[in-house]
Amino acid sequence: MITVVIADDHHVVREGIALVLQQEEDIRVIGQASNGEEAVKMILDSKPDIAILDISMPLLNGIQAAQKIMRGGFGGKLLMLTQYDKEEYVREAIQIGASGYLLKDSIKGDVITAIRKITSGETFFSPSISKLLVDEYFQQLKRKSVAKSLPQLTPRETEVLQLIAEGLSSKQIADKLFLSVRTVDFHRANISQKLGVHDIAGLTKYAIRHGLVKV
Amino acid sequence: MYKVSLPAFRKPKVVLSIGFGLLIFLMLLSVVTLILIASALQGDTALILDNYAQSVRIVGQVQTNATYLRLLVRDLITNPDTDRRRSLRQQIDSVLNETTGQFTKTLYVKIQPEEGRSFQGYIKTFDSYADAIRSITDIVIEQHRDSSMALYTEFIQPLRQQLDSSSRTLVATNLHASAVTRDHINSLETEFLQIGVAIAGLSIIISFLIFYYVAQRFRIAEKQRDDLLQLLRERQRKIEQLVVHMSTLEEDQRKRFAQELHDAIGHGLTVAKFHIDSAKAEYDRNKALAAEHLEKSLATIQQSLLETKRISYDMRPTLLDDLGLVAAVNQLITDFERRTGTKVSKDFGTFTGRLRSIVEITVYRIVQEAFINIEKHADAKNVSFQMLVRDEGILVLSITDDGNGFDVGEVVMEGSPHLGLRNILERGELIGGTVLVESRPGKGCEINIEVPIDHVKEVV
Numbered sequence: 001m002i003t004v005v006i007a008d009d010h011h012v013v014r015e016g017i018a019l020v021l022q023q024e025e026d027i028r029v030i031g032q033a034s035n036g037e038e039a040v041k042m043i044l045d046s047k048p049d050i051a052i053l054d055i056s057m058p059l060l061n062g063i064q065a066a067q068k069i070m071r072g073g074f075g076g077k078l079l080m081l082t083q084y085d086k087e088e089y090v091r092e093a094i095q096i097g098a099s100g101y102l103l104k105d106s107i108k109g110d111v112i113t114a115i116r117k118i119t120s121g122e123t124f125f126s127p128s129i130s131k132l133l134v135d136e137y138f139q140q141l142k143r144k145s146v147a148k149s150l151p152q153l154t155p156r157e158t159e160v161l162q163l164i165a166e167g168l169s170s171k172q173i174a175d176k177l178f179l180s181v182r183t184v185d186f187h188r189a190n191i192s193q194k195l196g197v198h199d200i201a202g203l204t205k206y207a208i209r210h211g212l213v214k215v
Numbered sequence: 216m217y218k219v220s221l222p223a224f225r226k227p228k229v230v231l232s233i234g235f236g237l238l239i240f241l242m243l244l245s246v247v248t249l250i251l252i253a254s255a256l257q258g259d260t261a262l263i264l265d266n267y268a269q270s271v272r273i274v275g276q277v278q279t280n281a282t283y284l285r286l287l288v289r290d291l292i293t294n295p296d297t298d299r300r301r302s303l304r305q306q307i308d309s310v311l312n313e314t315t316g317q318f319t320k321t322l323y324v325k326i327q328p329e330e331g332r333s334f335q336g337y338i339k340t341f342d343s344y345a346d347a348i349r350s351i352t353d354i355v356i357e358q359h360r361d362s363s364m365a366l367y368t369e370f371i372q373p374l375r376q377q378l379d380s381s382s383r384t385l386v387a388t389n390l391h392a393s394a395v396t397r398d399h400i401n402s403l404e405t406e407f408l409q410i411g412v413a414i415a416g417l418s419i420i421i422s423f424l425i426f427y428y429v430a431q432r433f434r435i436a437e438k439q440r441d442d443l444l445q446l447l448r449e450r451q452r453k454i455e456q457l458v459v460h461m462s463t464l465e466e467d468q469r470k471r472f473a474q475e476l477h478d479a480i481g482h483g484l485t486v487a488k489f490h491i492d493s494a495k496a497e498y499d500r501n502k503a504l505a506a507e508h509l510e511k512s513l514a515t516i517q518q519s520l521l522e523t524k525r526i527s528y529d530m531r532p533t534l535l536d537d538l539g540l541v542a543a544v545n546q547l548i549t550d551f552e553r554r555t556g557t558k559v560s561k562d563f564g565t566f567t568g569r570l571r572s573i574v575e576i577t578v579y580r581i582v583q584e585a586f587i588n589i590e591k592h593a594d595a596k597n598v599s600f601q602m603l604v605r606d607e608g609i610l611v612l613s614i615t616d617d618g619n620g621f622d623v624g625e626v627v628m629e630g631s632p633h634l635g636l637r638n639i640l641e642r643g644e645l646i647g648g649t650v651l652v653e654s655r656p657g658k659g660c661e662i663n664i665e666v667p668i669d670h671v672k673e674v675v
Contacts, residue, residue, distance in 0.1 A: 061537045083524060087549055088534050088542035105520065152562055154599055156615065156661065178658070183651045186663045190613075193605045 005031040007039035008054035036060025044072045055082040066096045077118045100124035160187045165207035242418035246411040253407040260400045280314045333388045340381040344374045483519030487512040540575045564603035585614045588635045593618025610668045615661040620654045
């Protein structure tokens with residue numbers, strides 16, 4: 001027998017899921033919660049095999065509730081439920097340790113599959129989410145190949161740093177780059193922040209060492 | 216809309232002027248008192264001088280009497296007539312008494328030591344003279360006329376001379392003393408006057424300096440107050456503008472929302488209803504057609520559902536509430552890339568905390584507006600985004616593109632139809648931030664934003 005707790009602030013959604021699960025012989029809904037705090041208490045008390053958590057909930061949102069549940073030593077599986085197919089939610093859910101991520105659009109078709117898969121130790125993501133995850137993965141691969149160990153300066157910042165190293169004042173740099181002095185000072189402050197170097201001598205040294213100016 | 220009002224700034228200048236005026240008046244009063252005292256002293260001195268004059272007068276009379284006495288004595292000695300001599304004797308006695316009376320009268324005069332001595336000397340001399348005259352008179356009365364003449368020559372004559380010289384000394388001393396006293400008083404008076412004038416002058420100068428200093432301070436304070444008021448008025452004007460602008464913006468958004476609601480959901484539901492109605496009607500006659508209608512209605516509902524989600528997320532990005540600014544902006548950029556096919560190089564630094572919700576939503580809207588502008592107008596190949604927090608607690612964002620660019624002055628100008636950039640500037644101002652926009656036609660655009668974030672809160 002697989003025990004399930006459903007947390008969602010919409011009564012209709014909770015009832016809908018419960019109705020779908022009722023038709024399965026070996027799945028039993030042992031509790032329903034309408035906000036994050038209630039969900040945390042209920043899940044830690046009744047220790048279900050599967051906790052279905054909606055992300056957007058009052059008092060404590062699904063992400064915060066999931067963090068509390070995991071910290072509270074929850075041994076079951078987490079299935080996150082959401083309206084939105086946004087990578088940021090998925091990323092956060094995976095980091096917390098959710099085993100599945102289900103879009104509300106596809107509850108009817110997918111919820112039973114999801115429960116069965118994650119019960120047997122696999123993960124489940126709604127099809128449109130899977131596509132996002134694959135995209136994201138490729139993006140990260142691409143990014144890693146260009147990542148540098150140096151603090152990354154934007155092209156504009158590199159340009160400004162070069163001119164600082166050549167001994168130009170903010171006013172001169174502004175004139176040369178057709179920028180306002182305030183914009184140049186904005187970039188200077190960012191360069192200093194990124195490199196942790198706050199004087200002209202240090203910035204010049206950095207520029208020379210990294211080949212931005214010829215000595 | 217709120218009004219800025221400051222408590223009325225009372226000018227204490229009048230009060231101060233009165234205070235200082237009083238001070239100066241008191242100073243002057245003290246000087247006047249000083250002068251009055253000095254002149255009173257002078258009156259005293261006048262009395263002393265008067266006494267001296269009187270004593271001199273007495274001496275004069277005594278001298279006259281002395282001469283008269285000498286003549287009387289001579290007459291007494293030489294006159295053979297007994298009756299005449301008796302009357303002369305009486306006359307001599309009365310003159311002697313009268314003269315001694317003069318001395319007692321002068322005794323009340325306050326006399327200084329030197330003058331006192333010469334006066335005492337004079338009295339003594341006169342006493343000897345008077346004694347001599349009495350003795351001679353006695354002898355003459357007892358008929359020793361010859362010896363009397365000898366005695367007269369031997370005693371009266373030199374005594375008389377002594378008396379003369381004594382009187383001369385006395386008068387001279389008196390004259391000298393009065394002159395010295397007068398000089399002394401005069402110099403004292405002058406001194407008093409100088410001191411008085413100096414005190415008065417000094418106090419006036421000090422008072423003036425204090426007054427000038429205080430007035431100067433007040434001028435500065437007033438200037439600062441005016442500047443502050445000016446600043447407040449300026450801000451108030453800006454806030455009013457913003458409020459008007461925001462309410463216009465809100466109305467525009469409502470209009471757009473109403474339109475979208477109608478287009479996406481209302482229209483979708485109408486179509487779905489049509490298909491369901493048709494399916495119901497066809498259900499008994501043509502099951503295949505009914506199924507087709509149901510299929511179409513499902514597709515329409517699915518489409519409306521997507522639209523609804525898009526509209527609702529657009530109105531309030533839930534990511535912002537659930538995960539914060541970094542996640543929401545990251546998502547915004549990912550959506551932009553997916554929609555436009557333009558790559559964005561992004562750098563979020565190390566900041567992962569949460570900010571005040573007004574700051575988060577405002578910064579989010581700024582970034583959103585900037586990306587909408589790029590999508591609509593820039594036709595950019597490369598877009599870069601970076602976000603970092605400087606140590607001094609300033610959130611920094613840069614959005615740069617290499618697209619068409621524009622004339623910043625023209626776009627920001629009042630009445631310009633391009634509201635996007637002005638929205639960005641106004642929103643930045645709303646949270647106390649600075650927005651720097653750099654662009655020229657054909658040279659891309661960079662938008663740099665600095666927002667002070669003193670209320671950073673970490674995610675729980």
